[in-house]
Amino acid sequence: MVFNSFSFLLFFPLVTIIYFLxxxxxxxxxxxxxxxxxxxxxxxxxxxxxxxxxxxxxxxxIWIDKAQGKRRKAYLLMSIxxxxxxxxxxxxxxxxxxxxxxxxxxxxxxxxIPYLNIILPIGLSFHTFQAxxxxxxxxxxxxxxxxxxxxxxxxxxxYPQLVAGPIxxxxxxxxxxxxxxxxxxxxxxxGLKLMLWGLFKKVVVADRLGAYVSNVFNFPHQHDGExxxxxxxxxxxxxxxxxxxxxxxxxAIGSARVMGFHLMTNFRRPYLGQSVGEVWQRxxxxxxxxxxxxxxxxxxxxxxxxxxxxxxxxxxxxxxxLWHGANWTYVLCFLVFFVFLxxxxxxxxxxxxxxxxxxxxxxxxxxVVGTIMAFHCGIFSYIFFRSPTVSDALYYYSQMFSFxxxxxxxxxxxxxxxxxxxxxxxxxxxxxxxxxTKDKNAIFPEPKNRTLKYLFFAGVISLILLIGVFDxxxxxxxxx
Amino acid sequence: xxxxxxxxxxxxxxxxxxxxxxxxxxxxxxxxxxxKMYFAQKHGPSAETxxxxxxxxxxxxILGSSRGRRNYNPQHIADTLGISxxxxxxxxxTIFYEQAIIRMxxxxxxxxxxxxxxxxxxxxxxxxxxDRLNVLAPYYQxxxxxxxxxxxxxxxDRKPSDGFFVAPSEEAADDFWFAHGSMEEFVLPYNxxxxxxxxxxxxxxxxxxxxMTGIFKSRKSEAGFKPLKGTISTKKAxxxxxxxxxxxxxxxxxxxxxxxxxxEEIFTTLTSKGVKVYVSMxxxxxxxxxxxxYEAIKEVCARYNIPFKDYSQDPQYNRLDYFFDxxxxxxxxxxxxxxxxxxIKILSSAGSVNP
Numbered sequence: 001m002v003f004n005s006f007s008f009l010l011f012f013p014l015v016t017i018i019y020f021l022x023x024x025x026x027x028x029x030x031x032x033x034x035x036x037x038x039x040x041x042x043x044x045x046x047x048x049x050x051x052x053x054x055x056x057x058x059x060x061x062i063w064i065d066k067a068q069g070k071r072r073k074a075y076l077l078m079s080i081x082x083x084x085x086x087x088x089x090x091x092x093x094x095x096x097x098x099x100x101x102x103x104x105x106x107x108x109x110x111x112x113i114p115y116l117n118i119i120l121p122i123g124l125s126f127h128t129f130q131a132x133x134x135x136x137x138x139x140x141x142x143x144x145x146x147x148x149x150x151x152x153x154x155x156x157x158x159y160p161q162l163v164a165g166p167i168x169x170x171x172x173x174x175x176x177x178x179x180x181x182x183x184x185x186x187x188x189x190x191g192l193k194l195m196l197w198g199l200f201k202k203v204v205v206a207d208r209l210g211a212y213v214s215n216v217f218n219f220p221h222q223h224d225g226e227x228x229x230x231x232x233x234x235x236x237x238x239x240x241x242x243x244x245x246x247x248x249x250x251x252a253i254g255s256a257r258v259m260g261f262h263l264m265t266n267f268r269r270p271y272l273g274q275s276v277g278e279v280w281q282r283x284x285x286x287x288x289x290x291x292x293x294x295x296x297x298x299x300x301x302x303x304x305x306x307x308x309x310x311x312x313x314x315x316x317x318x319x320x321x322l323w324h325g326a327n328w329t330y331v332l333c334f335l336v337f338f339v340f341l342x343x344x345x346x347x348x349x350x351x352x353x354x355x356x357x358x359x360x361x362x363x364x365x366x367x368v369v370g371t372i373m374a375f376h377c378g379i380f381s382y383i384f385f386r387s388p389t390v391s392d393a394l395y396y397y398s399q400m401f402s403f404x405x406x407x408x409x410x411x412x413x414x415x416x417x418x419x420x421x422x423x424x425x426x427x428x429x430x431x432x433x434x435x436x437t438k439d440k441n442a443i444f445p446e447p448k449n450r451t452l453k454y455l456f457f458a459g460v461i462s463l464i465l466l467i468g469v470f471d472x473x474x475x476x477x478x479x480x
Numbered sequence: 481x482x483x484x485x486x487x488x489x490x491x492x493x494x495x496x497x498x499x500x501x502x503x504x505x506x507x508x509x510x511x512x513x514x515x516k517m518y519f520a521q522k523h524g525p526s527a528e529t530x531x532x533x534x535x536x537x538x539x540x541x542i543l544g545s546s547r548g549r550r551n552y553n554p555q556h557i558a559d560t561l562g563i564s565x566x567x568x569x570x571x572x573x574t575i576f577y578e579q580a581i582i583r584m585x586x587x588x589x590x591x592x593x594x595x596x597x598x599x600x601x602x603x604x605x606x607x608x609x610x611d612r613l614n615v616l617a618p619y620y621q622x623x624x625x626x627x628x629x630x631x632x633x634x635x636x637d638r639k640p641s642d643g644f645f646v647a648p649s650e651e652a653a654d655d656f657w658f659a660h661g662s663m664e665e666f667v668l669p670y671n672x673x674x675x676x677x678x679x680x681x682x683x684x685x686x687x688x689x690x691x692m693t694g695i696f697k698s699r700k701s702e703a704g705f706k707p708l709k710g711t712i713s714t715k716k717a718x719x720x721x722x723x724x725x726x727x728x729x730x731x732x733x734x735x736x737x738x739x740x741x742x743x744e745e746i747f748t749t750l751t752s753k754g755v756k757v758y759v760s761m762x763x764x765x766x767x768x769x770x771x772x773x774y775e776a777i778k779e780v781c782a783r784y785n786i787p788f789k790d791y792s793q794d795p796q797y798n799r800l801d802y803f804f805d806x807x808x809x810x811x812x813x814x815x816x817x818x819x820x821x822x823x824i825k826i827l828s829s830a831g832s833v834n835p
Contacts, residue, residue, distance in 0.1 A: 006672040007664055020489075041664050045657040119660070185488035221719040414689040454495075458502035462510055465681040466688060471611040 001041035003195075003251040004202050004470075011038065012255060015159075019259050024180040028154055031177075031259075035159035039122075042163075046121040049086060050157060056082040057131045058152045061138045061145035072139060079135040083128040090121055095326030123163030125323055129290055131156050134170045136294055143170045151177050160256040164248050166266040166286035173263070181260025191257030193443045196460060197429070198250025203468035205422035206243035209236040211415045211469075217386050220396055229409040230400045234379045237386050239423060242270060245284070269430045274370035276340040276377040287323070291316045310342045317341070324385075329393060333384035340377040418467045511680020514691065518618050518684060521694030525570060526618070526687065528704060532568040533584040533619060533626075539563035541585065542704070543578040544597030544762075546571040550807040551762040552597065553817040554703045560821035561828070563592055567704030574602060574609045575742040576629050580616055582746050583625040586753065593756045595824070596746070600761060600792060603743075603773040605736035610636050617683040632738055634673030638665060646671050707813055708804035717765060717800055724766035724806070735776045743777070747784040758824055759788040763797035763816055765806050787827055791816065 001007050015034045022030055040047055060079035064072050088096075094115050104111050134155065137143040146152045155174050161167075216223055216233035223229045249266035256263045266286050273279035280288065296316045302309035314335075321334030344351055359366030383400075387393035410416050432445040446456050521527035532541075540563050542552045548569030558565040568581050578596065585591060613633040616626045639647040646669050647653075652662035676682050684691070712720070750757050759781050768774075781788040791797065796819075802812025 001664070006675065007668055010668070037663070037667070041661065041667075043658060043660050044663050183489045183492070185492050188488075188492060219723055221723060222716075224715070224719070413693075414686060417689055418686065454499050454502045455506075457499055458506045461503050462506045462681055465507070465679055465685065466510070467686060470676075470682075470685060471607070 001038050003248060003255075004199060007041065016255075016258055020183050028150055028177050031159070032150060032154045032157060035154065035157040035162060038159040039157065039162055042122045043119060049090070049121050049124070050127065053083055053086055053128060053131050054153050054156050057135050057156075058146070058149055060135050061152070062147070064135060064138050065145045076135055076139040080132060083132050087124060087128055089116075090118065090124055092322075092326045126165045126167055127156050127162060129287070129323075130161075130165075130167050133167065133290060133294070137170050143174075146170075146174055158256070158261075160252040160261070161263055164245070164252065165284075166249060166252065166264050167290050168263060168286070173261070176261050179260075184260065187260065188258050190441055190443075191254045191259075194254030194257065195251045196254075196457070196464075197443050198247040198252075198254060200422075200460065200464055200468075201243040201247030201250065201426065203470065204464060205419070205426055206240045206247060207469035207471070208415060208419045208422055208467070209240040209243075212411050212419060213237045213240055213386070215411055216409070217392075217396070218388075220392065220399065223409050224399065225402065225404045226407045226409055227400055227402050227404060228406060230396060232408070234383055234396075234400065236419065238271070238375065238379050238382050239426070241382060241385070242267070242283075243422075243426065246270075269434050271375050271378070272371060272430060272434050273374050274367055275344065276337070276374050277344055279374045279378055280337070280341060287320065291320055291323075295319060306345060310345055313341060314338055328390055329384045329387055332390060332393070333381045336381040336384060337377070340381075421467070507679050507681050511683065514681065514684040514688065515618070515621075517691045517695060518687070521691060523698050523700055524690065524694035526615075526690055527694050528568075528701065529570065529615065529619075532566070532581050532704075533623065534588075536566055536568065536585060537589055538566040538703075539591055540565035540593040540595065541581070541591050542567040542569060542595045542597065543581060544569040545573050545599070547599055547762050547764075547807060548597035549704070549706050550708050550804075551813050551816055552595065552820070553705050553707070553813050555705075556814065556817035557593075557595070557821045557824070558703075560818070560825055561593070565593075565703065567701075567706075569597065569704065570615070572612050573615065574612070575739045575746070576609070576613055576632060577615060579742040579746055580619075580626045580629050582749060583629075584623065586749060587625055590753050591755055593758065593824070594746075594750055595758045595760060595820070597760055597762050598777055599764070600768040600774040600777070600790070601733075603735045603739045603776045604733045605637065605739075607636075609736075609739075614685060617677070617685070618687070620677055620683055629742075630677075631671050631673055634671040634676075637736075637738070644671060644674060645669050705813075707810035708807055709810055710804050711809060712765065712800055712803045712805055714800065716805070717803070720806055721766045724768075728768070733773070735772055740776060740780060743780050744784070747780065747786055751784060751786075756828065757784075757786050758827070759786055760820060761790040761792040763794055763802070763808060763812065764792045765798075765800075765803045767793055789823065791820075 001011060011034075015030070018030055019027055036047060039050065057079050060075050060082075063075045064079075067075055097113055097115060100113075101111055134143070134152075138145050146155070151174065154177055155168075155170060156162075158168075158173070213233050213236050216229055217237070220230070246267040253263045253266070264286055266284060268282040268285065270279050270282040273282050296312050299312040299315060300308060301312060317334040317338035318331060321331035324330040324334075355366065355370070358369045383396050384390070384393045387396055429444065433442060436445070444456070444460070447453050518526060519530060521530070538554075540554070540557055540561065542548055542554055542557070542565065544552070546569065549567060549571060550569070552567055552569065554565035554567045557563075570577055575598075582594070610633050613630055616630040619626050620630055635646045637651075638649045646665075648662065648665035648669065649659075652659045652665040656662045656666070747757060759777070778788060780786075797808070797812060797816060802808050802815065808816060
């Protein structure tokens with residue numbers, strides 16, 4: 001089930017109302033059953049994959065807690081292997097086989113290992129990573145294992161964040177299933193507003209820009225000699241990607257908040273970051289901190305010197321790229337971003353001097369320049385992300401810098417104008433959240449007057465109905 | 481003071497109802513304004529759809545997608561056959577839209593000839609073609625003839641039963657555990673479009689700019705014909721052919737039973753009223769895939785004894801001078817239309833055009 005579907009419009013209020021009507025001791029069961037239904041709206045049989053990892057990790061957690069010495073590590077490895085094994089089979093098997101075939105072809109060896117013809121289970125990387133964080137935290141002694149199979153299952157399957165995160169940690173989420181959440185008007189309204197904003201980002205901005213982006217990225221040769229078209233499509237894709245995934249995250253966090261659950265922030269207005277490092281810190285926070293906690297820091301982080309730190313960062317970025325998809329384009333996307341991040345460490349003095357110059361002219365000028373530069377660092381990496389193959393991405397770069405003409409593809413004019421209007425709304429609301437309000441939980445610049453407030457929200461909903469895209473679109477990150 | 485849980489719940493429902501009321505008022509008010517504006521359009525695709533649905537009275541009608549709209553000059557058919565002719569082609573539309581035109585036209589008058597342009601890949605199932613049914617949404621309220629065609633948007637490949645309840649698709653019924661979306665089909669056996677259409681604004685979703693353009697900008701056509709001006713370059717043509725070849729090799733193409741039904745309905749209703757029907761595949765620069773959509777078209781035409789001619793790869797049009805992109809330019813369209821009119825005249829005089 002997707003959040004922007006009619007099914008969810010029925011599912012969400014029904015599940016939420018029943019949740020508040022039920023006595024506390026039955027709520028976990030209700031949420032678990034609802035989460036199963038939510039997941040089974042995709043391909044029902046795939047729930048068995050979830051069951052497999054849930055059983056393994058649940059018992060692994062208990063055994064790790066009970067065991068001593070090397071056995072603890074053995075149980076942890078068993079859990080990680082089970083999770084990575086599921087990923088390897090369903091997500092990476094064909095990718096590795098393709099690369100193996102390529103290598104053996106180079107060596108003149110003929111291999112006839114068949115490819116698997118299976119559909120990737122939705123959100124597989126998200127829930128396997130969440131499950132792994134549980135056993136790792138138990139192993140590290142940061143978390144006592146849950147002795148309640150139902151609650152552990154709910155930790156992995158909690159529907160708001162089941163298929164596209166945020167990737168939660170046991171310390172943050174599991175205790176919340178034991179707590180009783182009463183109906184809190186302010187919290188419920190805040191959650192609903194966040195869901196509305198997420199929906200706006202998805203259907204008004206992301207899906208609208210997606211039409212233009214798809215036309216250019218899927219048929220780049222039709223736009224030969226139109227560098228401006230390639231630039232615009234790259235800008236649009238950056239915004240589409242953020243609004244698609246950020247919109248989903250907002251709806252996930254908002255729907256959980258309505259029921260009284262606090263999920264971690266996943267995006268913090270990344271394109272208002274003033275440096276590439278700041279963009280990274282604001283983007284897909286639950287995944288970047290996952291890799292930070294479980295890969296980067298155990299490798300030594302920045303503690304073992306600058307160059308070792310850069311190497312560790314490279315490992316993190318390589319794995320983050322591979323996490324996104326079984327395609328070298330994702331790895332290259334993150335490696336390009338790594339080059340930008342690493343350059344900030346390597347030529348730190350020069351960058352600081354440059355910052356001093358631009359901020360010296362005027363703080364606002366420095367800020368604008370920094371933000372634009374950081375945004376473009378993102379763009380250069382996302383081209384790999386969106387291109388089907390590495391050669392397509394290289395072709396795309398070559399067209400961007402061809403400077404051959406000023407011809408511009410404006411496609412369906414309404415796509416462009418609605419898209420630009422959506423971007424303007426996004427920009428104004430995010431500036432409001434970042435700068436103009438002191439309330440950290442504020443979402444919309446809504447009027448204080450009650451009547452005007454109702455009119456404002458009725459207007460936002462009408463706007464979504466008027467210019468939102470309501471086709472059968474999926475979320476980009478579901479494929480991961 | 482913070483409200484108690486039960487108090488908060490009451491405030492929530494009260495405020496929720498107020499908001500709902502606000503939304504309904506906004507929806508009806510804005511929807512009404514959009515309705516008036518939509519039907520006040522003078523030019524452009526929406527105005528032409530309204531014309532074909534409500535006022536078209538020409539003897540001959542050309543139906544089709546963008547290829548129908550760009551490749552057929554109705555003047556040639558009018559001049560050659562001595563009857564009035566209108567091009568009712570619409571960019572991006574398929575059989576479903578043509579089905580709606582026929583229903584609307586036959587509710588007012590009986591044309592003498594219908595020329596239906598189909599591309600050889602017309603009958604394949606594509607999600608996008610269902611999304612494009614939103615072009616019928618503004619007519620949902622006032623023209624019940626188009627309603628069940630529009631409902632296909634909400635049920636797609638599922639089996640309609642009585643319009644409101646929808647039976648699950650065969651795939652979902654046969655293979656519940658492995659079919660994508662099967663759970664949804666069983667848990668929510670409803671045509672969700674019926675609920676969505678309760679919103680007046682939704683009927684005009686994404687069309688506000690088109691409406692404004694239709695009111696304020698003159699985009700006249702030549703009896704529905706909208707020729708393309710310019711000629712494709714050799715390089716662009718090569719790229720186009722290459723990209724189309726890649727599209728042709730896409731797997732999992734299946735013939736859409738809803739489209740087959742639509743085509744059958746068009747033939748049945750027209751032939752039962754004595755309307756002559758001619759199916760044509762206009763010239764294309766990049767070759768189309770021929771199987772199995774092509775076979776499905778041929779089979780339905782043969783079953784209803786409808787003359788069918790494939791010009792898509794006719795060598796006499798295989799020149800870049802005649803194409804803008806994969807559509808013909810004005811010169812190409814004029815040449816093709818003149819030849820087509822001639823072919824129809826021969827068939828008519830030989831009595832080969834049904835019935």
